[in-house]
Amino acid sequence: MHSATIGDLLDREQQRFREMHPHSAAAWEEGKQHFLYGGPSHWMRRWAGGFPVYAAEAKGAHIRDIDGHDYVDFCLGDTGGMCGHAPEAVTRAAVRQLQNGTTMMLPTEDSLWVGAELQRRFGLPYWTLTTSATDANRGAIRIARMITGRDKVLVFSGCYHGGVEEAHVEIRDGRVGMRNMIHPNGVDHSAVSKVVEFNDVGALEQALSAGDVACVLTEPLMTNFGMIPVADGFHAALRDLTRRTGTVLVIDETHTISSGSGGYSSEHGLEPDILVAGKAIAGGIPAGIFGVSREIAERLWAIVPMVNPRVRQSAHLGIGGTLAGNALTVATMRAVLEEVLTPANFELMSANASRLAEAARKIIAANKLPWHVTQIGARAEIMFMPQPPRNGADVIASRRSDLEALLHAFYMNEGILVTPFHTMFLMCPATTSADVDRHTDVFARFVDLVRGARVV
Incomplete structure (x- = not known):
């Protein structure tokens, strides 16, 4: 099975996303009547569910949307929220x-x-x-x-x-x-x-x-x-x-x-x-x-x-x-x-990033997948290629945008937010080991999903 099967999985996850988020879906339709690209920033349209969730409140490393779903937030405003929400x-x-x-x-x-x-x-x-x-x-x-x-x-x-x-x-x-x-x-x-x-x-x-x-x-x-x-x-x-x-x-x-x-x-x-x-x-x-x-x-x-x-x-x-x-x-x-952003908090953030990265590496190795994880400081990334890229040409040649989109859609349905432009995970001072363990569980189930469909 090839990219069409990944497309089928993505369609399924996006349908599940629409069913789980009726209030955000309605808000998005209204927003398209007022904003040039649907939201206050055109970047907000890029979430893999087909539309963004609308946030109701955010505290620490968690966001709750207007449909009542809780998310562990590893996006953190694509770094803008690295201090955590409402510190x-x-x-x-x-x-x-x-x-x-x-x-x-x-x-x-x-x-x-x-x-x-x-x-x-x-x-x-x-x-x-x-x-x-x-x-x-x-x-x-x-x-x-x-x-x-x-x-x-x-x-x-x-x-x-x-x-x-x-x-x-x-x-x-x-x-x-x-x-x-x-x-x-x-x-x-x-x-x-x-x-x-x-x-x-x-x-x-x-x-x-x-x-x-x-x-x-x-x-x-x-x-x-x-x-x-x-x-x-x-x-x-x-x-x-x-x-x-x-x-x-x-x-x-x-x-x-x-x-x-x-x-x-x-x-x-x-x-x-x-x-x-x-x-x-x-x-x-x-x-x-x-x-x-x-x-x-x-x-x-x-x-x-x-x-x-x-x-x-x-x-x-x-x-x-x-x-x-x-x-x-x-x-x-x-x-x-x-x-x-104190030295003590950076030590905590980096430890959680290491914990996330090591757990992901173990799952990748156990399933013999051609993927890798890079972690530096409080940031980690799962990439669907065997080795870390050396430059942009390596990324262009090897990047699996289809698997990235599927991961993002599946993660949102399972209560994990990752910056929609890449598969990078950022820790904040409020991120806990339980938040990291929640990611490990979701990542393991994502691997089961793609292996079951033979799309890796």
């Missing part, structure tokens, strides 16, 4: 700041604590707050262009850096094209982007040798195209090549902040010129951050001084916005850094 410290800080003013375009004393803590955790001295990691990446790219006088941004095929146009490219069939076939949007990507495969030092060296790349924008390890671990020596080569060619190194930790309290970079001694993070950093309140080294700051100040009291200051550097660094975001960010 008490964040709720308390948000309520207090809401009562004292949300946004004034003025700093608060909390910002002094947050700035010092960002410096301590991530090792870079100067920080700027934004409203999203996309905005932080845009700011990093703009600064890199300003100080280098170069136009191009190098990214790795299969990357994801938010809505950054320069990163909307990938290598497919040996040629550079638009990622996921999205619209080019009037941008000449050959003028602004270069793209090479992750872990390919030779291709990276060749791409940087022309001296026209302002910055390399990369995750420490790839997370959005399936988890692609970094090869031994790749980061050392990347840092050496960027320094030798005068290229700014921007490391985007938006997902990999799950690796530890200082992100993957701190855990592994990386030395970015600019570090970006977002999503989880303010406990679910929209926020992003980027930090720069002293050298980058001084090069930027040489172009745009920090303060000239005799000259009216420009409103912006082409980045930012009136809501960036608002008092509510700063207050919740302090609560996250001070009370939620």
Whole structure:
């Protein structure tokens, strides 16, 4: 049996999903009358059931929908909810700041604590707050262009850096094209982007040798195209090549902040010129951050001084916005850094991720399946291929999107939520061993389902 049988199983699970979720189905039909793609965000249409469940409440690592179903949430807002839902410290800080003013375009004393803590955790001295990691990446790219006088941004095929146009490219069939076939949007990507495969030092060296790349924008390890671990020596080569060619190194930790309290970079001694993070950093309140080294700051100040009291200051550097660094975001960010994303909680989260990964590996091995599990920090992923991919080309060649869709639909029917774009599982401080064991049981039954239909 082949893909048609997987399609039959998916049809069955989607039918079961519709029968189990009549209120969410009706809400979705109503939402399509008001929203361009059915929901407040067009991403919400991508759940494998055929429509999203509508959330009634969320607490800790669980979500309850309007049909009364409880889910163990390993999606956690695709990392935006990595602190867990409604963590008490964040709720308390948000309520207090809401009562004292949300946004004034003025700093608060909390910002002094947050700035010092960002410096301590991530090792870079100067920080700027934004409203999203996309905005932080845009700011990093703009600064890199300003100080280098170069136009191009190098990214790795299969990357994801938010809505950054320069990163909307990938290598497919040996040629550079638009990622996921999205619209080019009037941008000449050959003028602004270069793209090479992750872990390919030779291709990276060749791409940087022309001296026209302002910055390399990369995750420490790839997370959005399936988890692609970094090869031994790749980061050392990347840092050496960027320094030798005068290229700014921007490391985007938006997902990999799950690796530890200082992100993957701190855990592994990386030395970015600019570090970006977002999503989880303010406990679910929209926020992003980027930090720069002293050298980058001084090069930027040489172009745009920090303060000239005799000259009216420009409103912006082409980045930012009136809501960036608002008092509510700063207050919740302090609560996250001070009370939620602590070393002790990261230890707990990583232990649960290891527990989930090891249990899944045992089931895979017992059933002699050509699948693997990758786990780094508080994040794990089941992929339907024998070995971890080395780059985006490996993912394109081997990815089983049909099995992924079936897993997602089956999991939702069994009370497990996973980010719909991939099969990645994220832990939060409130995730328990019982939540992990619930996943192990559901995964075992998923394996029984596909083996019974002979579709592996």
